[in-house]
Amino acid sequence: MSATRQESVNAAQLMQWDSEYVMGTYARQPVMFVRGEGARLWDSDGKEYLDFLAGIAVCGVGHCHPRVARAIGEQAATLMHLSNLYYNPLQPALARRLCELTCMERAFFCNSGAEANECAIKIARKWAKQHKGPDCYEILTFERSFHGRTLATVTATAQPKYQEPFTPLPPGFRYLPVGDLHALDEAINERTCAVMIEPIQGEAGVHIVPPQFMAAIRALCDESGILMICDEVQSGMGRTGRFLAGAHSGIAPDIVTLAKAIADGMPMGVCLARGEAARTLVPGDHGSTFGGQPLACAAALAALDVLEEEDLMNHAARVGDHFLAGLRRLQQAMPEMVQEARGVGLMVGLELSVPEAKRIQKEMLARGIVINAIGDTILRFVPPLVVTEADCDRVVQTLEEILRSL
Numbered sequence: 001m002s003a004t005r006q007e008s009v010n011a012a013q014l015m016q017w018d019s020e021y022v023m024g025t026y027a028r029q030p031v032m033f034v035r036g037e038g039a040r041l042w043d044s045d046g047k048e049y050l051d052f053l054a055g056i057a058v059c060g061v062g063h064c065h066p067r068v069a070r071a072i073g074e075q076a077a078t079l080m081h082l083s084n085l086y087y088n089p090l091q092p093a094l095a096r097r098l099c100e101l102t103c104m105e106r107a108f109f110c111n112s113g114a115e116a117n118e119c120a121i122k123i124a125r126k127w128a129k130q131h132k133g134p135d136c137y138e139i140l141t142f143e144r145s146f147h148g149r150t151l152a153t154v155t156a157t158a159q160p161k162y163q164e165p166f167t168p169l170p171p172g173f174r175y176l177p178v179g180d181l182h183a184l185d186e187a188i189n190e191r192t193c194a195v196m197i198e199p200i201q202g203e204a205g206v207h208i209v210p211p212q213f214m215a216a217i218r219a220l221c222d223e224s225g226i227l228m229i230c231d232e233v234q235s236g237m238g239r240t241g242r243f244l245a246g247a248h249s250g251i252a253p254d255i256v257t258l259a260k261a262i263a264d265g266m267p268m269g270v271c272l273a274r275g276e277a278a279r280t281l282v283p284g285d286h287g288s289t290f291g292g293q294p295l296a297c298a299a300a301l302a303a304l305d306v307l308e309e310e311d312l313m314n315h316a317a318r319v320g321d322h323f324l325a326g327l328r329r330l331q332q333a334m335p336e337m338v339q340e341a342r343g344v345g346l347m348v349g350l351e352l353s354v355p356e357a358k359r360i361q362k363e364m365l366a367r368g369i370v371i372n373a374i375g376d377t378i379l380r381f382v383p384p385l386v387v388t389e390a391d392c393d394r395v396v397q398t399l400e401e402i403l404r405s406l
């Protein structure tokens with residue numbers, strides 16, 4: 001469709017077409033955002049919003065950062081795509097940079113978090129087949145986890161609501177409660193090839209895995225000679241104040257996956273590995289038509305430049321502390337409404353004592369603030385890392401007004 005033809009159709013008509021022609025996989029909010037800048041969005045009526053969702057932890061350095069937009073524009077005019085059967089002028093530099101930032105050795109590029117986790121699962125299975133035997137393929141994951149929507153990653157995701165419509169699921173996954181060292185110890189046997197965990201379970205409501213448990217997983221994986229996989233699709237790329245959230249526990253996994261914020265909105269996923277795991281896949285084992293194409297790599301390289309030059313990881317830690325302190329004051333002032341405020345850096349959740357999360361999300365939107373409700377009782381805040389303390393104060397104050405009005 002030409003730009004002119006699209007402009008002649010108004011937002012209401014487009015929303016109608018959406019409900020008619022797009023598969024109904026999302027319960028959309030009744031808003032169409034048409035422009036973004038930093039931590040601000042504008043809808044089709046010109047109304048301005050403060051964005052505390054960032055496309056769900058995606059636009060880390062902010063919407064349409066000029067540096068990222070310029071890199072995409074220049075690359076689009078030079079070379080958008082090429083086959084992975086040829087050398088790519090940007091992918092090696094990006095892989096090198098990501099390996100340096102994560103203490104990994106090699107990267108596989110794909111287009112999403114689920115694909116990055118699929119790659120991690122395939123590496124773990126092949127690595128185990130080579131080093132431990134044909135019956136060693138089981139991966140332990142954790143209750144409340146979220147690893148993606150493909151058949152393997154939805155099976156890794158220990159949430160029955162995402163799995164039930166799609167059974168039978170592929171075999172080879174077992175679920176454990178977070179924090180239960182005894183259960184973990186008991187579960188690891190000769191069939192186990194890896195343990196896979198999000199250092200902070202974002203999708204389930206920003207549940208922080210205790211650092212001692214992360215360290216215990218690392219120790220048990222070492223003891224049993226199996227792989228530790230960290231899914232940092234949501235928590236990575238500086239959101240928590242460190243490039244990887246696992247760094248807060250002082251652990252180094254064997255495989256780490258990234259996506260979401262890595263290219264500030266351009267689709268990109270990365271599976272990074274070290275040691276033997278990094279050398280497991282060989283030509284023919286795995287691939288992706290679009291993975292690591294120049295356009296996405298240009299965006300990712302520019303986003304990494306911005307993260308560094310604008311010191312956004314330290315900023316996220318500082319502003320996140322300020323935000324959490326504000327939410328904790330709200331919890332203390334209204335314990336009958338707010339049960340807990342938790343988070344690290346700018347990955348923050350607010351657990352309510354009342355089942356009003358969806359109503360609060362709607363009210364916040366009406367007042368020009370974009371947040372996310374998880375179930376009936378949890379609010380999630382994963383803003384662009386460029387938000388300010390004043391932005392956080394506005395969110396806390398607006399929340400307080402809404403909570404008092406309920």
Ligand SMILES: Cc1ncc(COP(=O)(O)O)c(C=O)c1O
Nearest residue numbers: 112113114146147148233234259
């Ligand atoms: C921790 C984690 N892993 C994997 C995924 C899946 O990523 P994608 O939607 O890009 O496939 C998500 C998405 O929310 C996530 O939060």
